[in-house]
Amino acid sequence: MKIVIVEDELAASDHLVYLLNHINTEIEVLAIIDTVKAAVAYFSTPHDAELVLMDIHLADGISFEIFEQVKIDIPVIFTTAYDQYALKAFKVNSIDYLLKPIDEEELTDALTQFNVQVKEKEQGIDDDQLKGLLGLIKGDADKKSYKNTFLVSQRDQLIPLKTNDISYFMIDLGSVKAVSKDNQTYSLEDKLEDIEESLDPTLFYRANRQCIVNREAIVNLKYYFNGKLIISVNPVSKERIVVSKAKASDFKNWMGS
Template sequence: MKVVIIEDELAASDNLTYLLHTIDSDIEILKVLDSVKSSVAFLSKPHEAELIFMDIHLADGVSFEIFDRVAINIPVIFATAYNQYTLKAFKFNSIDYLLKPIDQDELSDALQQFKVQNKEQGIADHQVKGLLDLIKTKSKSYKSTFLVNYREEMIPLKTINIAYFRVDTGIVKGITLDNKSYSMDNKLEDIEEELSPEDFHRVNRQFLVNREAIVNIKPYFSGKLVVVVNPVCDERIIVSKAKATEFKDWVGS
């Protein structure tokens, strides 16, 4: 099988290449491309690719722009860090995807699916339009203020002043930059949906962290990471090995 990878993060493309070769050593990576421009240039010429793995956000734009400039008549599997709510649109538009960080078993299943389906099947214009509409929809404004209960009154709590959200004995709490704690009425999953992914990151099941609160990141055993925040948290904030690369990429973006 001959594959093209369109991904602007070197660590992500290297990891995908490693996983593909682990699953099937006969897979040939024809080209790794990191931009809309280079992808259009490559795909506009005759090539032998049978399958494309494509990230959504590239160095010079959104990968869906590639479909406006060149016809792609082979299957495409998108690799995306979008949340589960957004991924419903991929299912609705019948487009295959893998959620980052890519799991080897899920990748293996996707390859198996590719083998049993029509290898000549590309993505139709209406499918691309559906995903483009999704991107525009997700450009919505995010929550800037939470109304929280404090003693016998309700006060507005600015999102930019929240260092991190944590689950503490089943209760979600917002910890501010000046180290005050407020109980939240929402579930952590719901709060995550309301916040800008540029500013806040879900590091694990218990913590949703503001990038401005991160002091440093320390290596932990088995490839995990420990996130040190300010104000200091009395519980160690651990990022799993599977999510370590994604988290570091987010911090460095």
């Protein structure tokens, strides 16, 4: 089976390649493409690809824009972090999807389904399907999407860590650490400022310069001197999490919202 991966996050594409090789060593990844422009160029020329694994959000736009510029006449499996409403739309349009973080068993099932479809009839994406998907995306354009998974390194492999499973992010000895609900600590290469921008502000709050806390991890608040607050979290943080007097009122409003 010859596959093209369209994905702009290096860690995510590496993870896909790892899973594909683990599932079937005879799978050949022909190319890894990270932009709409590069994908249009690739599929505009003769190729041997039999299947495409495609992320929705790419470095220079939405992947559905590819189909407006070039015909892709082979099956596509989308990798997506969309909500259940969008996933239902994918089902209606008979296009396969995999919800990130990609699970090996689900990927295996998708590849099996692909093989079944190929035996019956090869299919790409028709105009009606494309219009439906573009309408879905454009109708949702004003809604900001937030990061729902962090790929973290653990020994010689990449581990998908769901954002909701992270209790707090903390700067420790100059590097950013993510502490999970089961009290595991993972190192991240991202800056805390960039992480803050990628998180849903209704669920995460930048308590101070060193820490971003998940609402669900907060056990209680304690009054501190000069109008400050101390946040108690679970799992317990080895560093005291203090909210300044200037942010205390805003933080309490956020907690009560």
